[in-house]
Amino acid sequence: MKPAPAPPAPHWLLAELTYRCPLHCAFCYNPLHYDAVRHELTTAEWIDVLRQARALGAVQLGLSGGEPLMRDDLEELVAEARRLGFYSNLITSGVGLTEARIAALRRAGLDHIQLSFQDSTRELNDFLSSTRTFELKLKVAKLIKQYDYPMVMNCVLHRYNLPHVDKIIEMALELGAEYLELANTQYYGWAMKNREQLMPTLAQVREAERVVAGYRERIGERCRLLFVVPDYFEDRPKACMNGWGQVFLGVAPDGVALPCHNARDLPGLDLPNVRDQPLAAIWRDSRAFNVYRGDGWMREPCRSCDEKARDLGGCRCQAFMLAGDATAADPVCAKSPHRHEVDRVIAFAAGRAREEQPILFRTNANSRIMKPRT
């Protein structure tokens, strides 16, 4: 076997500071058993992770979770990130972002805040997050502008809010958003559990696409609208993570290093922990970061596919969830022998009545009844 070429530097460090979250979103990608994950990294341990990642060449830092504002050392971590030369992105629901904290984060050198919304209406926002947070988010959006941050809004889309994507865009414009990510639900973690409930119909997706295109034409550069068609409705998979172990390095609250957000749910990876090994060894040498690097792991139909360099076989987690094999082609691909699994879900979405199955909210109590993968 010839030695693999040295991997590129990780560009993006995602620090999932905590799984604690005041929201209970039905489409959260966090692991179902998050409540069993205890012993969060300490401030000193996170600072060490930041230093090591920066030395590896990481430059973009995502501060996420859960809700990263649940950590009261966030300001300290941001200050260290700034000293190290990271560009730091806070990915937040806005809950806990008081004026005192945003001022402190600004002083510490935070570069950017991405604020999530669940919907443009109070009713749906609060229902889908199972909280009363809508008014608070409006206040936070104003604070973000006041502290001269680029205003990046994110709204996760599914069949409940796709029909009023126009209202979501209007709200973003009213709040002065410079970017609006209309992120169609990706079916992992809690979202996978609620897939039958959240999956839109093809007609909803196409209509939303049309509405977004209309707005793009009208508003020009005032606000950049990002809308990605959910991959279930495409016939080729996404180039997941821009390639396994190429760009993305995630660190979970307990120090587990992740080649993708949902790697915890893949079997047999033996995920390394930053508490046990240097980050450089994890990134370069660990089995978990090498197992799907490049294309040596591929089977047919990917192995001989002339498009494999473009989509890299798609998403390993989706292959595992839908085809039962993490080395299979992503079943979203029309060339996959498991594509019928995806079509079945879409057909079900088109035919179903609305309230057959209750949504399972992401709560600590619900998490406790989920079995962790061992």
Next chain:
Amino acid sequence: MMTTPIPANPVVNRRFRLQWEAAQDSHVLLYPEGMVKLNASAGEILACCDGVRSIDEIVATLEAKFQTAGLRGDIAHFLAYASQQKWIV
């Protein structure tokens, strides 16, 4: 083709952060969740865009630094592009 006017005293747009990246061996522009890797001359020019120096002064600075002449055309061409990209204002 529509051309964007070059600001008289260009400064890097506050929406971007210009910094030297040792891992890339180049200057980069950082922005929310993204990065533009700059070639050597683009990095040198942007590093001069401090909101104080005029175009003449930027040209003089770089011609002195690299002990050469006749950079004005290239610099103006790049600054027009940078302005169009909103890297400078």
